[in-house]
Amino acid sequence: MRVLGVDPGLTRCGIGVVEGVAGRPLTMIGVGVVRTPADAELSRRLLAIEQGIEAWLDEHRPGFVAVERVFSQHNVRTVMGTAQASAVAMLCAARRGIPVALHTPSEVKAAVTGSGRADKDQVGAMITRLLRLAEPPRPADAADALALAICHIWRAPAQNRLQQAVALHTAHARKGRTA
Structure with a gap:
């Protein structure tokens, strides 16, 4: 499984590609950051992020895109920019028919370090070790993007089984109602 992880942000959007399967050693395919100038017009910044993500999708051809789920922060302006960059990443994937998974920061930290409250240094250290x-990849946004990809590789099999079980349960419940 090849996953492109996106740590969304307007100034620095972390991008990382990891390949592997749960239970086996993982391989980093690429890591980087799409940067935009803070003083540029918002629409130009979003266009630059879109172009950067498209280039990564063209070059690495992932089967999945894992994006950090935007969570409420104290600074509304920061969360808005993060949400906009996140939407661009999801749009780029959807345009190509690539499935998108959203993972919360604490979910990613827990998957990679064992603690949902791990700090940036702990995440970077585990990414370095796992790959x-x-x-550690720098800046931290790049390491976070790799962590998102790893989280998805490790969690996707369980999530798929859960979705299949829910679908089966729903189908059985519908049969019971129509019979």
Whole structure:
């Protein structure tokens, strides 16, 4: 499974591609950041993020895109920019028919470090270890994007089984109502 992880942000949008399956060693395919100038017009910044993500999708051809789920922050302006960048990533994937998964920051931290309250340094250290890198990816947005991809690789099998069970239950419930 090849997953493109996106840590959305207007100034720095982290991008990371990881390949592998749960229970086996993972491989980093690529990591980087799409940057936009803080003083640029919002529409230009979103266009630059879209172009950057499209380039990564063209080059790496992931089967899935994992995006950090936007959560409420104290700074409404920051959360709005993050949500807009997140929507661009989802749109790019949807345009190509690539499934998108949203993961919360605490879910990603728990998957990668074992603690949903891990700090940036702990996440970077575990990413370095899990992907057998010489040093943590910089900036932290890049490491977070890799963590999102890893989280999805590890959680996708369980999520798929859960979705199948819910679908089966729903189908049985409908049969019972129509019979």
